[in-house]
Amino acid sequence: MLIVEAATVDLTKKGGRGFLVSGGLIITAAHCIECKTDGSMAQSESAMQVIRTKDGTNIQVTTLAVDLVSDWAVLGGLDASSFEQDYEIFYNFCEATTPVPVCLDAQPWNSEFSLRIWTHNKGWIEGKGQFNDPTQKYMVVVAVSPIDSGTSGSAIVNPDGKLIGVVSNSFDEPDQDGWSGSSPYVAKALPVWILDTIRCAETIQNRKVIRSPSTRAKNRAGLRRKPQK
Secondary structure (H helix, E strand, O other): OHHHHHHEEEEOOOOOEEEEEOOOEEEEOHHHOOOOOOOHHHOHHHHEEEEEOOOOOEEEEEEEEEEOOOOEEEEEOOOOOOOHHHHHHHHHHHHHOOOEOEOOOOOOOOOOEEEEEEOOOOOEEEEEEEOOOOOOOEEEEEEOOOOOOOOOOOEEEOOOOOEEEEOOEEOOOOOOOOEEEEEEEHHHHOOHHHHHHHHHHHHOOOOOOOOOHHHHHHHHHHHHOOOOO
16 A cells, blocks of 8 residues: 555645556546636646645646546646656656556446545545446445545555545545445546556556656667767
8 A cells, every 4th residue: 555655646736636557647536636618728738737746846747638527637747848847857756656556447236345545634544335327437435434625536446455446525424334425436437548558558567658858869869870880
């Protein structure tokens, strides 16, 4: 579980958290980011967010995809050609941080499964999950103690430490089973191209598949270099 703790970042503009997964991606809840619905987020500057790493470094990133209904968002590095410094800082963070492994498998319908929630103030909270939607895009989460405001966007993992969900919402008062809420189920809620990115990156030594501008420049220089006679 130490992997999740080290890979967790704070969202500085609206609060909440996110976490690094393979492919150089940050997953969080949609309500934790600044989001516009007028089409302006297609422009890079309108899609920018700021994350803060565990060591206090602020990094500008961009919004790659967001779903306001399922309440998830995926962030990534800025374009290297226009924001080389920001790209390099994010690249170095990804290189130095082990990403949270992701469960990409579906759960049996109507089955109850154990899970753990990484909170911003209480450490790990135990809970149970179950689907009430046949598409499995959402899961009902019942925790043994309250999930306080500020934990939104945090990782929900299975007993193997693999990501299955993102903290979205919960009720203030418990029911007979505990504190209930809902969460997007990552393996079904995220689009195929994002899941494929994660799957491919995990296959390649569980690391992100991006290279820094300086590395690419060196490689290009190497291709141009003539062999010595």
